[in-house]
Ligand SMILES: Cc1ncc(COP(=O)(O)O)c(C=O)c1O
């Protein structure tokens with residue numbers, strides 16, 4: 001310890017100087033303030049943990065169940081790049097069987113599943129795909145098919161029911177005689193259920209019809225089947241029949257099925273072989289991936305049966321919203337687990353205000369615009385959560401302060 005005090009040292013031989021005692025008491029004060037802040041933070045966290053959050057932002061928000069965590073902990077694994085992870089193998093075999101396709105491949109996300117599928121079908125420069133103007137591939141995947149794959153999108157308007165008019169699809173196919181100036185159409189993409197149209201289901205008849213158009217013109221058909229299990233349950237049509245006309249399908253396990261991570265793409269053996277190589281190119285080849293696939297297998301076993309209840313909760317939500325003055329939702333369009341509702345003209349509240357108000361009451365949802373809100377039901381939302389949320393929305397609208405004095 002130094003034997004004198006100066007401005008740079010803390011102690012002097014004669015003991016604490018008066019400056020130091022000042023310093024010491026301010027340090028004490030700071031540390032007490034920090035302690036108080038830490039205690040407040042601890043209390044806030046305790047409150048947040050005890051107050052269950054009703055998370056309606058998406059069906060991507062579910063937490064892995066105890067059975068999933070146990071399966072992950074005990075998963076049999078191996079290096080899925082050098083050899084084959086046995087649990088990934090089991091999942092892929094199961095998904096190929098469910099979808100009626102020759103082979104399957106586990107991928108980290110639905111976005112990568114769609115990207116790989118498009119790039120396998122469109123492996124020649126100057127390729128073009130026909131897809132919905134309100135499709136996930138076109139809106140929410142960073143234009144990856146173009147920025148990474150050099151593939152040109154040709155959009156056709158999505159109808160409110162999620163379909164694209166068959167004649168408009170056919171009209172969008174490039175005439176090969178114009179190949180000097182036209183891109184070459186190689187693929188048609190559908191999305192079932194169609195998320196941005198409110199989780200609407202494409203019928204098997206419609207899908208087969210589009211498949212016939214694709215075949216007639218020598219094209220392939222890809223289905224973004226992020227929620228294909230929801231569509232299958234809502235329509236009462238087995239998944240394999242719903243996707244029969246497709247050459248490839250990307251199926252999300254991390255949405256309504258509740259797996260923590262991952263999607264699976266399915267198709268012919270030769271398609272999946274090419275997809276496996278592209279997955280590696282994109283950095284999606286993972287090592288002991290069985291840890292993730294084990295949870296996905298549990299999701300398939302446990303959660304497909306819960307989808308119908310999700311759809312019923314969505315319907316219940318929509319019917320309840322319709323009882324609230326100032327809100328509008330077409331209950332007949334609620335076919336699966338997604339509900340869009342509108343704040344009607346003249347209501348003094350904006351979607352963002354409602355979102356903030358609900359967040360303060362432990363309810364999370366995502367505004368689509370200043371007057372339109374989306375909620376997505378999943379197996380970790382109970383019917384009492386639905387009722388609680390409806391009462392919070394009711395209270396927010398009736399007790400609403402007039403915004404900006406208008
Ligand atoms: C219809 C649809 N397709 C694809 C995706 C992409 O899935 P991921 O978020 O796993 O990339 C999503 C949502 O995320 C989706 O809603």
Ligand SMILES: C[C@@H](O)[C@H](N)C(=O)O
Pocket residue numbers: 057058059060140195
């Ligand atoms: C927003 C979108 O990417 C996501 N698939 C969802 O539905 O929440």
